[in-house]
Amino acid sequence: MSILAQAAATAAEGLQKADYQAINGATNAGLAYGLAAIGPGIGIGYLVGQSVQAMARQPEAAGMVRTTMFLGIAFTEALALIGFVVFILLKFV
Amino acid sequence: MILGLEFPPIQNLVEWPNWFGPEGSWYGFNKIAFINVVALVVTSLLFFIAGRSKSLVPKGAQNLVESSVDFIREGIVLETMGPEGIKYLPYLVSLFFFILITNIFEVIPFFHMPANARMAGPAVLALFTWAFYIAVGLKHQGPKYFINAVAPSGVPKALLPLVIPIEFLSTFIVRPFSLAVRLFANMLAGHILLVTFSVLCITLFTASLLAIVLPLSFAMLVGLTGFEIMVAFLQAYIFTILAAVYIGSSLHAEH
Amino acid sequence: MLALVRVLAEAAATDVQGATEEAAKNPILPTINEMFWAAVVFLLLWALMKYVLLPPITKVLAARADAIRGDLQAAEAAEAQRSTRLADYEAGLAGARAEAVGIIEQARSEGDAERRVQISAADAEVAALRSEAAAEIAAAKARARTELTSSIADIAVGAAEAVVQRPIDRAAQTALVEDYVRRSGSQN
Numbered sequence: 001m002s003i004l005a006q007a008a009a010t011a012a013e014g015l016q017k018a019d020y021q022a023i024n025g026a027t028n029a030g031l032a033y034g035l036a037a038i039g040p041g042i043g044i045g046y047l048v049g050q051s052v053q054a055m056a057r058q059p060e061a062a063g064m065v066r067t068t069m070f071l072g073i074a075f076t077e078a079l080a081l082i083g084f085v086v087f088i089l090l091k092f093v
Numbered sequence: 094m095i096l097g098l099e100f101p102p103i104q105n106l107v108e109w110p111n112w113f114g115p116e117g118s119w120y121g122f123n124k125i126a127f128i129n130v131v132a133l134v135v136t137s138l139l140f141f142i143a144g145r146s147k148s149l150v151p152k153g154a155q156n157l158v159e160s161s162v163d164f165i166r167e168g169i170v171l172e173t174m175g176p177e178g179i180k181y182l183p184y185l186v187s188l189f190f191f192i193l194i195t196n197i198f199e200v201i202p203f204f205h206m207p208a209n210a211r212m213a214g215p216a217v218l219a220l221f222t223w224a225f226y227i228a229v230g231l232k233h234q235g236p237k238y239f240i241n242a243v244a245p246s247g248v249p250k251a252l253l254p255l256v257i258p259i260e261f262l263s264t265f266i267v268r269p270f271s272l273a274v275r276l277f278a279n280m281l282a283g284h285i286l287l288v289t290f291s292v293l294c295i296t297l298f299t300a301s302l303l304a305i306v307l308p309l310s311f312a313m314l315v316g317l318t319g320f321e322i323m324v325a326f327l328q329a330y331i332f333t334i335l336a337a338v339y340i341g342s343s344l345h346a347e348h
Numbered sequence: 349m350l351a352l353v354r355v356l357a358e359a360a361a362t363d364v365q366g367a368t369e370e371a372a373k374n375p376i377l378p379t380i381n382e383m384f385w386a387a388v389v390f391l392l393l394w395a396l397m398k399y400v401l402l403p404p405i406t407k408v409l410a411a412r413a414d415a416i417r418g419d420l421q422a423a424e425a426a427e428a429q430r431s432t433r434l435a436d437y438e439a440g441l442a443g444a445r446a447e448a449v450g451i452i453e454q455a456r457s458e459g460d461a462e463r464r465v466q467i468s469a470a471d472a473e474v475a476a477l478r479s480e481a482a483a484e485i486a487a488a489k490a491r492a493r494t495e496l497t498s499s500i501a502d503i504a505v506g507a508a509e510a511v512v513q514r515p516i517d518r519a520a521q522t523a524l525v526e527d528y529v530r531r532s533g534s535q536n
Contacts (some may be wrong), residue, residue, distance in 0.1 A: 069174050071338065074331040077269045079277035080412055085376060088281070092103045103375045103398070119380050126385035137396055142536045144404030162405050182406070183398035191393055213382030217390060276375070 029090035036083020043076040118131055128208040132194035143330070158265070165189055169334050172174075174341035181340055184225060188218065189333045195213055196280060196325035198288070200318050207280040212273065216308030219273035222336045223265075241346040242284050272335060279328050283321045290314040493529065501525040 051069040055062045111121035143151075143158035151159050165186055170178045197213060199207035208214050230238035243260040244253060289315050297307040501522045508516050 063168075064172070067168065067334065069329075070331060072332065074275060074335060075271075077279075078275050081275055081282075083273060084278045084282055088103065088376055093376075113383065117381075119384050121381035122385065123381070125382045126389075129386050129389040133393050133396075135390065136393060137401060140401035140429070144408075158405060159409060162402070163409060166409075183402050184394060185392045187390065187397040188403060190391055208386075209384055211378065212376055212385045213378035216378045217383050217386040221387075223388065225382050281376070340451065 025090050029087045032090060033087040035081050036086065037080050040076050040080035040083075043079075044073055047072045047076060098292065100289070100292055103285070105208075110204075119219070124204075124206060125208045125211050125213065128195055128204065128206065129191075129214065130199050131198075132191050132208070135194055136190040139288055140192075161189070165333065169330075169337050171245060173334060173337045174344065177224065177344065178337065178341060181229075182339070185333050186250060186338055188222075188336055189329050192276065192332050193329035194217065196328060197322065199280065199284060199325060200323055205287070207284055208282040209328075210284045212277050213219050215273040215276040218268040218276070218332070222272060223269040225336070225337040226343045227265075227320060229340050233344050234346060237346075238343065242343075268339060268345065272332065276328050283324055286317055287314070287321060291316060313340075497522075497529050499528055503506065 015083065051065050051072075054065045058065075098202070109121045109124040110116070111118075112127070114121035139154050139158050142153075143155040146155050148155070164181075165183060166179070169185060170182055171275075192209065195208035198204040199210075226237075230242065234241055242264050243257045245256070245260065248256050290310060292306060293310045294314055297303055297310055501518070504525055505516055505518055505521050508521065
């Protein structure tokens with residue numbers, strides 16, 4: 001990432017130290033959130049798909065499956081949300 | 094930047110000046126505190142109106158409140174804790190309504206700010222829930238609660254040095270932290286998303302050729318508003334059901 | 349995650365030192381005044397919910413659940429009563445039907461016997477009538493035959509006398525005629 005930052009820096013003359021930090025922060029933030037979203041994306045997709053299958057196979061258990069599905073989504077989603085918080089930290093702090 | 098797109102700094106989006114009380118003081122009353130108070134007043138009014146009419150066929154506020162309470166009792170308490178969890182219903186109902194109403198201010202005109210996009214509200218609620226389930230565990234299992242919580246029965250003794258720190262971390266540190274961060278980050282993300290599309294709409298409201306993108310941007314804004322209403326409800330539900338699950342796990346030693 | 353933990357730890361440290369200016373700049377850290385108000389409002393809401401707001405709602409819900417349960421039980425009782433009444437009715441109906449079938453059977457057998465008696469009586473009557481008629485016919489036939497015999501004999505004798513101009517032995521002619529009549533009668 002520092003290579004990108006340097007390239008950007010050579011492209012624009014007269015950058016200050018704070019600008020370097022901002023550039024680094026922005027690129028890292030984008031990368032961090034993008035990476036953090038991969039796992040939970042796959043996880044939630046798999047989870048909901050399996051839940052739909054379970055509900056289709058046993059419609060009488062749909063209520064229980066739905067509750068558990070929301071719990072699972074909540075736990076899986078937490079990782080993506082921590083990635084989002086890291087994004088905010090890197091980008092804005 | 095091509096358009097002269099000016100995205101406001103995030104401090105301007107989420108931090109509000111005090112209405113009274115000096116900045117940084119412990120009692121400074123700002124928009125977030127006002128939204129919390131409004132949530133209290135609205136919830137109290139709804140329940141007050143619903144409690145006064147005792148008609149057999151509910152409608153209006155009575156229907157709303159009764160179906161919500163019934164939903165929390167049937168869908169959350171009985172599903173996760175069983176009949177012995179009914180006595181924690183007031184706490185869970187307060188959690189649900191408080192979070193729901195403070196969230197829904199994300200899309201209410203002239204407010205457009207979810208109170209839970211500030212860490213304070215979620216942190217307080219998560220701390221209360223943390224204290225609540227520890228208290229329930231102590232009440233139901235005595236001091237053995239801490240042993241039961243960190244060392245589940247059935248784990249081989251050799252693994253205990255590994256299991257105890259992990260269980261301690263996950264039960265007493267990660268639970269409240271993830272509760273708070275989940276709610277906070279969801280609402281902050283939704284808020285930033287709505288702000289992004291609003292800023293985009295305002296910027297595109299020009300005479301240039303780019304204005305043809307404006308309808309798409311506006312449609313996205315409208316769609317996201319609906320989505321955020323759903324998220325507000327879903328986050329209230331998830332916070333409540335997780336609190337119920339944690340309280341339920343404190344009722345009995347894990348097997 | 350580590351960065352987050354570090355920032356949180358730093359913020360906590362600065363909070364402890366009382367240097368809130370730096371922490372207030374961080375958009376994701378809780379501020380003390382908002383935490384205070386959230387705590388106050390939520391505790392108030394919880395207390396209100398527990399002692400004032402929720403009990404009437406749960407009471408109404410419980411009353412409604414009781415009413416529904418009572419109604420269901422009443423409906424079940426009515427259903428049971430209905431089904432026993434239906435069973436009674438059906439039992440009565442089956443008895444009546446059996447009785448009716450018995451009556452019909454009895455009537456049919458009685459009718460059959462009666463008819464058989466009637467038919468045999470009628471048959472006997474018919475047979476009596478027929479034998480009487482046959483006897484009458486036989487008598488009439490015999491009478492007619494004797495009348496016919498005598499008249500034919502007379503006519504034949506008279507005609508023969510007229511032809512031969514002398515008396516004819518009546519007895520012999522009568523025997524002849526009788527023989528003819530018998531033959532012609534047997535041809536009839």
